[in-house]
Structures are given as C-alpha cells and as structure tokens.
Amino acid sequence: MADKKNTILIVEDEMDLRELLKNKLESEGYNVLEADNGRVGTDMALSQHPDIILLDIIMPQMDGLSMLKELRQDEWGKNVPVIILSNLSEAEKISEGLEKNVYDYLVKSDWEPDNVVALIRKKLGKNK
Numbered sequence: 001m002a003d004k005k006n007t008i009l010i011v012e013d014e015m016d017l018r019e020l021l022k023n024k025l026e027s028e029g030y031n032v033l034e035a036d037n038g039r040v041g042t043d044m045a046l047s048q049h050p051d052i053i054l055l056d057i058i059m060p061q062m063d064g065l066s067m068l069k070e071l072r073q074d075e076w077g078k079n080v081p082v083i084i085l086s087n088l089s090e091a092e093k094i095s096e097g098l099e100k101n102v103y104d105y106l107v108k109s110d111w112e113p114d115n116v117v118a119l120i121r122k123k124l125g126k127n128k
Contacts (some may be wrong), residue, residue: 038062
C-alpha cells in the first residue's frame, strides 16, 4: 500500500506535550500512538511496530533509556528509528542514547513541533 499512513509512537509522561505533539502529527496526516511511560511504550512498540518513536528519557515505571535498551534486544526493535525528546542536556545522556542507535536527540526547550515534524519527514523519507 503506497498511501499507508506512517505511525508515530509518542512515549512521554508530560500530558500537555504529548497532546501537543499528537495534535500536530495527526494534522500532518500521521497515525499517532501514545504511552505515558516506558513500560507501556515498550509493550505498545513491540505489538504495534510504529514507523518511528518519539521517546522521553525521564518517566515513571521505566525510563526512556531502559525502554530503548529493551527495544534494541528485539529483532524488529533493533532497527526502529527513535528520536529522544528530553529536558536533559547532559552530554553523557546524549552519548548514551546515541550509542543505542538513536536517530536524533532533541532537548525539549530547543525545538518547536514543526521541527519534530521536519525531522520525522526526513527520517521517513517524505518531503512535503
């Protein structure tokens, strides 16, 4: 199916930010799945196989890096594109994420929803 909508999984415990991203991505024509912690996000990712994952680091139940580690142990999960969204700007967290094959790392205070959409389009190969 050439016109299949891409599915984005947003794993973010801040409801306002999750809603903002969801609304923006849906308005751009994406299917959006949501999880408010890494445990739910892992289960959802492994069962739904989204095309790309937006992943927060600091979350209840399971943090983003633990989720990423678990995903990368799965045959499907080791190749799924992941964009980390975080308030953390510490170099060690960024490098830890990049070591786990993260597509990009965005510090929440440094971007707008349009930047996220552009990054997703670039990764999924869709230029509008």
